[in-house]
Amino acid sequence: QVHVVESGGGLVQAGGSLRLSCTASGRDFRRYPSGWYRQAPGKLRELVAAITTGGSTDYPDSVKGRFTISRDNAKNTLYLQMNALKPEDTAVYYCNTRIVPFQWGQGTQVTVSS
Numbered sequence: 001q002v003h004v005v006e007s008g009g010g011l012v013q014a015g016g017s018l019r020l021s022c023t024a025s026g027r028d029f030r031r032y033p034s035g036w037y038r039q040a041p042g043k044l045r046e047l048v049a050a051i052t053t054g055g056s057t058d059y060p061d062s063v064k065g066r067f068t069i070s071r072d073n074a075k076n077t078l079y080l081q082m083n084a085l086k087p088e089d090t091a092v093y094y095c096n097t098r099i100v101p102f103q104w105g106q107g108t109q110v111t112v113s114s
Contacts, residue, residue: 001026002023002026002028002102002103003024003025003063004022004023004024004027004095004096004102004103004104004105005022005023005052005094005105006020006021006022006093006094006105006106006107006108007020007021007022007025007108008009008020008100008108009092009107009109009111010056010109010110010111010114011113012085012110012111012112013078013112013113014068014086014112014113014114015084015085015086015087016085017082017083017084017085018038018082018085018110019079019081019082019111020079020080020082020093020095020108020110021078021079021082022036022077022078022079022095022105023025023075023076023077023094024076024097024102025095026051026098026102027076027102028076028078029071029073029076029078029097030053030071030073030076031053032053032086032097032098032099032100033050033051033052033053033097033098033099034050034051034071034095034096034097034098035047035048035049035050035051035069035097035098036049036067036069036078036080036093036094036095036097036107037093037094037095037096038074038089038091038092038093038094038110039091039092039107040064040088040090040091040092043091045094046060046099047060047098047108048060048062048063048067048068048069048080048093049067049080049095050069050098051069051070051078053069055071057069061085062088063082063089066082066083066084066085067081067082068078068080068081068084069081078095080095081092082110085110086112087112087114088112089110089112090110090111090112091109091110092107092108092109092110093107093108093109093110094107103113109114
């Protein structure tokens with residue numbers, strides 16, 4: 001059973017930055033393509049950052065140039081650096097592997113005020 005913990009969210013003004021962290025005991029992020037997702041109220045969960053086992057990254061246009069996903073293999077931790085935040089980035093953020101996904105965690109709330 002995988003136990004996932006996302007952290008680092010909070011309230012920030014537009015233009016600010018946050019760094020999210022994700023640990024998942026029982027799942028080695030090095031062995032699975034992984035990603036950060038978000039879900040805003042009334043909307044579907046969407047992928048906002050992806051990283052392959054080789055370390056290649058990809059982003060949708062909505063966050064490209066502002067968000068950066070990374071992975072610390074020694075700590076088995078995923079990170080999401082978010083800069084130049086906008087009110088439309090407000091959502092609960094989750095991490096997961098993109099294949100053989102585990103049960104979603106509680107996520108971490110990000111609120112961006114205008």
